[in-house]
Amino acid sequence: MGDKGRASRQAGGVVACVDCPLRHQAAFRQFAPEELAFVTHFKAGELQITAGTDILLAEHNSAHLFTLLRGWAYRYSLLPDGRRQILNFLLPGDFIGLQAGLFDAMQHSVAALTDVTLCVFQRSELWSLYREQPSLGYDLTWLAANEEALVDANLVAVGQRTALARIAYLIVQFHARLEGVGMSQHGRFAFPLTQQHVADALGLSLVHTNKTLRRLVKLGAVKVGGGMLAIARLDQLRAIAGLEEAKPRSRPIL
Amino acid sequence: MGDKGRASRQAGGVVACVDCPLRHQAAFRQFAPEELAFVTHFKAGELQITAGTDILLAEHNSAHLFTLLRGWAYRYSLLPDGRRQILNFLLPGDFIGLQAGLFDAMQHSVAALTDVTLCVFQRSELWSLYREQPSLGYDLTWLAANEEALVDANLVAVGQRTALARIAYLIVQFHARLEGVGMSQHGRFAFPLTQQHVADALGLSLVHTNKTLRRLVKLGAVKVGGGMLAIARLDQLRAIAGLEEAKPRSRPIL
DNA sequence: CGCGAAGTTGAAACAGGTCAATGCTTGTGG
DNA sequence: CCACAAGCATTGACCTGTTTCAACTTCGCG
Incomplete structure (x- = not known):
């Protein structure tokens, strides 16, 4: 890799x-x-x-x-x-x-x-x-716990959600995190992942990832292209993912 | 729950x-x-x-x-x-x-x-x-990082392994952890999980968990019964799980 | 002894995986 | 500026691991 x-x-x-x-x-x-x-x-x-x-x-x-x-x-x-x-x-x-x-x-x-x-x-x-x-030191523990929380969430997605929901989840999550660091404008952000990355993160095959992502696009929830991803309907994405809205936490940075 | x-x-x-x-x-x-x-x-x-x-x-x-x-x-x-x-x-x-x-x-x-x-x-x-x-404080960070490592491993199992390998993985992991705290004798230990717990931990359905666990028993890798689990062939389990041997880390306790 | 929880088992349905092509970009060298 | 290679995206056909449904059995306990 x-x-x-x-x-x-x-x-x-x-x-x-x-x-x-x-x-x-x-x-x-x-x-x-x-x-x-x-x-x-x-x-x-x-x-x-x-x-x-x-x-x-x-x-x-x-x-x-x-x-x-x-x-x-x-x-x-x-x-x-x-x-x-x-x-x-x-x-x-x-x-x-x-x-x-x-x-x-x-x-x-x-x-x-x-x-x-x-x-x-x-x-x-x-x-x-x-x-x-x-x-x-406290902050470092905080960061460790925060990262664990992220992995927890991924595990929930991979363990319990369907392919469509997983991809929706991934996108919603990126959106929230990127917002926090100013890398998303109006739900639109750079998306450098290859579909293989998405597949490997979500425990899906490459082919199925492709088909499912495509489906998500056809549903009109997101737009992808040119290394960019735009969220068309955040609420719809959240519904598909089975996610409640989550408020971001103020975090330390070293 | x-x-x-x-x-x-x-x-x-x-x-x-x-x-x-x-x-x-x-x-x-x-x-x-x-x-x-x-x-x-x-x-x-x-x-x-x-x-x-x-x-x-x-x-x-x-x-x-x-x-x-x-x-x-x-x-x-x-x-x-x-x-x-x-x-x-x-x-x-x-x-x-x-x-x-x-x-x-x-x-x-x-x-x-x-x-x-x-x-x-x-x-x-x-x-x-x-x-x-x-x-x-350092120890707490250590514990947080350690737990994250555990979840990481679970995610790998759920994301990439087949049902049989997941269950084998879970058992090997329990074995290693229980050893560390003196709760396993000669690969035999109390196993209070219900199959529903196993299923929910590994992202499998209850029925398939049952059949797969049963298969693992028939293969002669483990014995289960009476709330106990005995590992018959650790090497075989590891092979099925696709796991290398891992040495335990000395850890803090609060 | 009887009830509820947990474990078993078979059959049918399906989500997702694998295989195999084809097309689309992009970067590179001639 | 074009041709080619390499990586990535896309699609169709087919196959299988897993899920779902539906009994039925066994175990633990009051």
Whole structure:
């Protein structure tokens, strides 16, 4: 899955955390000055990764942790027989590699879906974060719990919903998350996933994913094309997915 | 679902954390004296819950957090149409309600599978834990990440494996986890799940679960009966499940 | 002994998977 | 600027794992 990659570390031209454009998005909580100071110190640099490249590998452990600054990524795991399950998608503001930081070997891999920019943190500094800035430790737990909640929701979708409902669910979820980080305008947003990604995330075959997505389009619920997705009728999508409306939570960002 | 329940708080007769029998199990890391002191202070009491009763409810929030001391529980969520997805099972030593502690409303419910004893912690003390005992804050993040890893694994199973492999996977996983807390002897352990639980955890219908489990028994991989499950051929089970052997991690317990 | 919950089993229906082609883009090199 | 390759989307036909429906049995317990 991750291949052809090329990664370059940037020395200069790095965004200071105070000026981080993400931080001003609606979704994120405000940081106190000393928290911001610590994060700035914690941040070791930035990393650019090309679309399709792996960021972290299962079975390995990494000296770094990341926050996704720009672009899309996804966590996935491969079975011995080659099948792939995408565990969830990562959007700007998401923390990457908590498991890598806490365990000695990752259980899954993380790959860049699009070209991606990452904030890099030293794993070795993680402990000092808890010691010196407990509120950030609390935030990390929060992020871990939040990500678990996402996976929970995916499991519910894959375990209980029909193909049509799963795809509707995925779209509604993307919409909500992208809204939060200002990447959706009037229900319209960039959609860099290939149908194979959708299939692997929802436990469906590629062919059936195609047919079902097509059906969703014919139903008039969404429009897709040119790497964009537009939600035509959000209520209809929610109904198909069997989803209630959910209010987003204000979240931390490291 | 949780019903018929009855819960009683115990004033006396509570196990002191130092003497906690779980703490001596192989799976758990050793605590420093001051950590132990804090946890003891953190623990507000014990709670007994009857099998089948809900411990935490979705949409609600709780003033308490728990550690499962004795018995089995499970996290689940219900869809509008009544279908139930069990997200994962909780065994002694597992922390309950992190999401309840961090978010203002739970996304899922937790129910007691068997009669259960819980250590009770005050949610309001959670923050002081991070401030006064950062290492325990770190542990909480660890526990959150660990639980996420469990759900990840479940998602892989439900998304990618056949019915037979899913059930094999579930059994292997129980075996590994129960070993860690001394609840399995020679691959034989109490198995309080009903087939409906198995079905709801694995995204299968009850009928198919039955037939498939039966098949697994006929294959000679496991023996079930009398609320007990005995693994006859662990390697065969692993092969069916498409699982590699995994070494358990030493974990914290609050 | 009798009731309700849980486990079994068979038959029929269907959602989704697999196989196999075909078309559409896009990027690359000549 | 065109031809080709490679990846992705689309469609039809067919096949099968799983679900659904409908009994019937067994177990645990008052």
